[in-house]
Amino acid sequence: MTPSAKQRRAIQELVGIPFARAARGPVSFDCLGLTLEGLALLRPDLELVDPWAELGAKWLTGWRPGAGEHFPAGFVRVELAELECGDVLLVGHDRGAFPSLTHLDLVLWGGLILRTRKKTGATIEPLSRILRRRGSERPLGAMRPPAEELAT
Numbered sequence: 001m002t003p004s005a006k007q008r009r010a011i012q013e014l015v016g017i018p019f020a021r022a023a024r025g026p027v028s029f030d031c032l033g034l035t036l037e038g039l040a041l042l043r044p045d046l047e048l049v050d051p052w053a054e055l056g057a058k059w060l061t062g063w064r065p066g067a068g069e070h071f072p073a074g075f076v077r078v079e080l081a082e083l084e085c086g087d088v089l090l091v092g093h094d095r096g097a098f099p100s101l102t103h104l105d106l107v108l109w110g111g112l113i114l115r116t117r118k119k120t121g122a123t124i125e126p127l128s129r130i131l132r133r134r135g136s137e138r139p140l141g142a143m144r145p146p147a148e149e150l151a152t
Contacts, residue, residue, distance in 0.1 A: 018121040038106040074146030
């Protein structure tokens with residue numbers, strides 16, 4: 001997807017908003033809250049509220065890559081090499097058979113991601129920086145929202 005200039009400005013206005021655990025905005029966000037806000041700006045056609053509230057709790061207690069029941073309805077798993085604007089990057093600790101999701105980032109345009117951290121709050125950073133990580137916390141996978149429905 002290619003965001004409009006208005007959508008890009010709205011995403012850029014999120015930069016600098018502070019991080020707070022379990023915050024859903026507008027004065028502070030955690031990673032799930034920021035991802036939801038960013039997706040709402042990029043994809044106003046999506047209904048994200050109910051499936052994401054339950055999903056956030058599941059993710060923080062141990063996500064298993066490829067387990068479709070952990071994805072919101074209509075979202076599909078995508079390979080890291082196939083990321084597009086609007087995809088959700090899943091970051092966590094890879095502990096063998098039991099990887100654990102600890103963070104979400106939203107893939108933006110031009111090789112950028114929207115993320116939030118305790119020290120910096122919401123930022124826009126290069127996706128390549130996250131994809132190069134090989135330490136204990138690294139990308140575990142990604143998922144894509146359902147395709148936009150065209151009016152008939």
